[in-house]
Amino acid sequence: MFSLGLTSAAYIAAAVLFILSLGGLSNQESAKRAVWYGIVGMGLAVFATVFGPGVYNIVLILIAIAAGGFAGYYVAGRVQMTEMPQLVAALHSFVGLAAVFIGLNADIMLASVVALRDGGVPLADAQLTGFGESLWKKDAVEIAILKVEVFLGIFIGAITFTGSVIAFGKLAGRVDGKPTQLPGGHMLNAAALIAALLLGVMYFNGAGIWTMVLVTLIAGFIGWHLIMGIGGADMPVVVSMLNSYSGWAAAAIGFTLGNDLLIVVGALVGSSGAILSYIMCRAMNRKFINVILGGFGGSKGPAMEVEGEQIAIEAEGVANALNDADSIIIIPGYGMAVAQAQQSVSELVKKLRAAGKTVRFAIHPVAGRLPGHMNVLLAEARVPYDIVMEMDEINDDFPQTDVAIVIGSNDIVNPAAQDDPNSPIAGMPVLECWKAKTVFVSKRGQGTGYSGIENPLFFKENTRMFYGDAKASLDKLIPLID
Numbered sequence: 483m484f485s486l487g488l489t490s491a492a493y494i495a496a497a498v499l500f501i502l503s504l505g506g507l508s509n510q511e512s513a514k515r516a517v518w519y520g521i522v523g524m525g526l527a528v529f530a531t532v533f534g535p536g537v538y539n540i541v542l543i544l545i546a547i548a549a550g551g552f553a554g555y556y557v558a559g560r561v562q563m564t565e566m567p568q569l570v571a572a573l574h575s576f577v578g579l580a581a582v583f584i585g586l587n588a589d590i591m592l593a594s595v596v597a598l599r600d601g602g603v604p605l606a607d608a609q610l611t612g613f614g615e616s617l618w619k620k621d622a623v624e625i626a627i628l629k630v631e632v633f634l635g636i637f638i639g640a641i642t643f644t645g646s647v648i649a650f651g652k653l654a655g656r657v658d659g660k661p662t663q664l665p666g667g668h669m670l671n672a673a674a675l676i677a678a679l680l681l682g683v684m685y686f687n688g689a690g691i692w693t694m695v696l697v698t699l700i701a702g703f704i705g706w707h708l709i710m711g712i713g714g715a716d717m718p719v720v721v722s723m724l725n726s727y728s729g730w731a732a733a734a735i736g737f738t739l740g741n742d743l744l745i746v747v748g749a750l751v752g753s754s755g756a757i758l759s760y761i762m763c764r765a766m767n768r769k770f771i772n773v774i775l776g777g778f779g780g781s782k783g784p785a786m787e788v789e790g791e792q793i794a795i796e797a798e799g800v801a802n803a804l805n806d807a808d809s810i811i812i813i814p815g816y817g818m819a820v821a822q823a824q825q826s827v828s829e830l831v832k833k834l835r836a837a838g839k840t841v842r843f844a845i846h847p848v849a850g851r852l853p854g855h856m857n858v859l860l861a862e863a864r865v866p867y868d869i870v871m872e873m874d875e876i877n878d879d880f881p882q883t884d885v886a887i888v889i890g891s892n893d894i895v896n897p898a899a900q901d902d903p904n905s906p907i908a909g910m911p912v913l914e915c916w917k918a919k920t921v922f923v924s925k926r927g928q929g930t931g932y933s934g935i936e937n938p939l940f941f942k943e944n945t946r947m948f949y950g951d952a953k954a955s956l957d958k959l960i961p962l963i964d
Contacts, residue, residue, distance in 0.1 A: 765847035
């Protein structure tokens with residue numbers, strides 16, 4: 483068993499590793515090392531907690547850890563990179579559910595301990611251990627603070643749980659991506675919030691656990707209604723925001739259990755998720771408050787009519803244009819991830835660069851439904867870091883570009899964001915690939931993208947549609963490159 487001092491030292495080391503992990507994820511070259519920092523930090527944290535002071539029933543805990551570890555290993559092994567956003571949303575829901583269960587359990591234990599203490603039962607006869615013993619030693623002020631922690635943990639946890647479940651459903655295509663709200667909209671959310679606060683006041687003044695059960699249900703409704711009211715175009719921000727909620731829920735759990743590391747880690751996740759959400763909102767020209775309140779991701783009126791027709795092209799035509807081009811910009815999107823075409827893209831780039839052509843990638847901040855999703859896929863395919871450019875670095879270069887190749891993207895290259903004030907993505911910064919001399923769009927068919935928005939790019943005179951599975955299409959194209 484670890485001593486208290488050794489446990490504290492392990493917690494500090496784990497916290498430092500988590501900070502290094504977050505910092506390292508900001509750069510492609512250090513991201514892999516950063517992931518290992520996080521793995522080692524989490525392993526150290528779990529080990530120090532399980533074998534730290536005041537922990538009992540270690541065998542049962544180890545069995546639970548083994549079962550959870552196996553389940554995580556099995557699920558992660560089956561999840562494709564294209565399903566990573568759904569996995570992230572699902573994992574957020576578990577954190578929220580854990581916060582609810584721990585909060586309810588803490589209240590049950592508190593009521594039991596207070597009953598024993600007020601009944602005159604000595605601590606030695608009560609046979610309390612760990613958390614129960616710490617509850618026994620709390621005075622009236624500390625118990626009041628604990629109730630605040632329990633309320634916040636349950637409230638935030640329930641919102642995180644139901645919100646994450648809906649986010650998972652929308653990302654997986656099992657729930658309609660269009661924003662949907664019940665009659666009353668935001669007033670209904672406000673009324674639910676007031677009801678939860680009133681129940682919280684009743685709970686602080688001695689009402690039973692039934693108040694927290696009702697808070698769980700009300701907060702669960704708020705989470706469901708909030709995320710249902712957010713459109714598909716804003717889902718990347720939603721995932722990030724739910725990540726923040728899960729962090730604050732974890733911090734609330736840490737306060738309830740008196741675990742310093744859980745407080746620190748929860749605060750790190752909560753604050754970093756909130757900051758990332760704010761950055762993403764700026765990148766999408768969205769107002770932060772509007773997105774997190776829901777109901778602002780939908781159409782503002784009738785969309786502008788799209789004129790023209792989509793003109794198809796075969797691999798030979800694309801190859802001829804690429805062979806004649808000097809400068810090429812490739813825009814990867816979610817369709818590339820779905821087709822697992824990153825290796826084929828890498829092979830195409832190698833051939834084009836070997837022919838002396840300038841090839842670069844243009845990455846939108848929210849391409850692929852999550853920030854960094856495309857960067858990870860390209861790094862996995864060993865695409866050189868120095869030719870992968872962010873939107874702000876490359877957007878002004880499209881007018882001087884011979885060929886732009888769009889692989890499985892829709893919303894991030896949609897000129898309606900600039901031209902149609904009624905579009906759900908109006909005002910969102912996009913990659914202005916239509917300014918290139920020629921644009922080739924690799925796409926499965928003529929359907930709309932994830933958010934269901936028509937794209938005028940596909941109908942422009944300098945655009946040709948290269949229909950088919952992205953990987954299969956590129957595999958046909960590569961042998962034709964001189």
